[in-house]
Amino acid sequence: MQRSTWPLLDGRTRPLKLKEWGDLAVMDPDAGKPPRGRGFLSAEKDWLHIDAGSALENPIVTLYAGQDPGAEDGWDEVEEITVVSTTGFLTLCDSGYEPLRKENLATAGAGTYLVRVHASDRSVDDKRPRFLIQVFPGDRTGAEPEPPSATIEEAAGPLLVRTSFEQPGQWARLLQAIEEGSERHEPIESITVVDNRAYSGFTAEQILARIGRDDEDWPDSTLVLIADERALGSAEFPLLAVNNLPDEDDAPFRITLAAAGSFVDNMELANTDFGEWAGGVEADGVYREEHY
Incomplete structure (x- = not known):
């Protein structure tokens, strides 16, 4: 604007x-x-x-x-x-x-x-x-201070990172669907949302570079979903899924919000691997199958 x-x-x-x-x-x-x-x-x-x-x-x-x-x-x-x-x-x-x-x-x-x-x-x-x-x-006396925005560096577990800030209405609808669920999917409770303008325009590689690692070089987050301009420009919310597991070089793919909950849960439980989901994308590069 x-x-x-x-x-x-x-x-x-x-x-x-x-x-x-x-x-x-x-x-x-x-x-x-x-x-x-x-x-x-x-x-x-x-x-x-x-x-x-x-x-x-x-x-x-x-x-x-x-x-x-x-x-x-x-x-x-x-x-x-x-x-x-x-x-x-x-x-x-x-x-x-x-x-x-x-x-x-x-x-x-x-x-x-x-x-x-x-x-x-x-x-x-x-x-x-x-x-x-x-x-x-000014401020009200005794008012609670506003908590700082979450950062990639401090987060752990599956992440949803916002990199586009041009569509606030779509972002609001995405958050509501994640938190409350819909007729087509359950709420996604295991994901940490990073909504911080410091990451505006970040690429997948830039985001992965910010994720912390432990003493054995294991990443704090092995799975990242990115809400970029394309994801927020569609009613399906085709989020960009990125694998951050060490020694795996799977290419990112897009997955609709309706399918993302199952994806995150199964990846966290190690029921499936990233490549299996990537192999199910349609011709436009988006995974849409909904299952648990």
Whole structure:
């Protein structure tokens, strides 16, 4: 997303009458992952989700960015939450993660921000819900520090490494499918997710070079799945599978998410070897057979 010319918001906007109903987000659309929490506000790095409530009318939103102006009276709800910006960019987005204004709310660059959200009429029929969103540098006293992003160097076991950050919506759907499963596959519980922009654009060889080894030179991770641009560009999520077992030189191949759970489990149990799966790819280089 081209946003280098987007100005910093300085002060308060006029009320914005949105054209569609739906939840809101203050986020960097090119970074972060969706919050797992529930409730009015929930946050992860670079991403704040705001529940717009059950009212089916299009919301009205006022934004503020700058120094802390203090909470305002006269609202049904006022809540605060800490958001860590790793990229120095935050903007207001709709439920499809599309920016609603071309303004940057991260006025102090990368760092910690306190977001205070005022709301009224979130669940009132025939009334447009109203929001005032204040974004300013700082943190709540006693707030839990944001955990650092996982790194390849510190991880162990089967890995899923994200190397493409241009499709945050697809990445969010991939994570949800891995964690919750679907009608076609079970959750993949034995895999460690590495979602760190430090590895943007990394090749398979670069990733393998970062994996730690023990005193006997055995790798901490012998199997890697890579979520690259091609993998995130398809509804099948054809992840790139890479073998990191010593003394084996199997070429990488792609495997759909629906088949990946069985693949990871069987490789971990040593029921099959990497080459057997690689031999089952279709003409386009993707393995699709689903079995356990």
